[in-house]
Amino acid sequence: MGGIDSDLYFYYKTLLLRGIIAARKHHERVMTIVQIMSKGSQLPCFRGGAAMLRALKGRFHMTYTDIELQKLVDSLVEQSRDSLTTRLYDNFQYYTNGIL
16 A cells, blocks of 8 residues: 555545444444344354344444544554554465565
8 A cells, every 4th residue: 555654545544434434324224134133043143142232333333423433443454554463464465466
């Protein structure tokens, strides 16, 4: 993307923020669908019942202001940028596909 000061990096963070805002608009529908799908499901992603649903609802950050959402995106991007798993994935992409 050209580094943390590049236009593409800023654009990437802008798209993440817009994605979170878009997802929040549909949170009730998503929660209803997941609740219905989780009933009697044996899939690991639906285990945990009410706790799983609370955790999912929390990921929408419905109480956050626009400024708090921007800080969240900045924090998430920063955490992933410094993550070992991100570096491992980047190395995998480089060695298998020539993408850096």
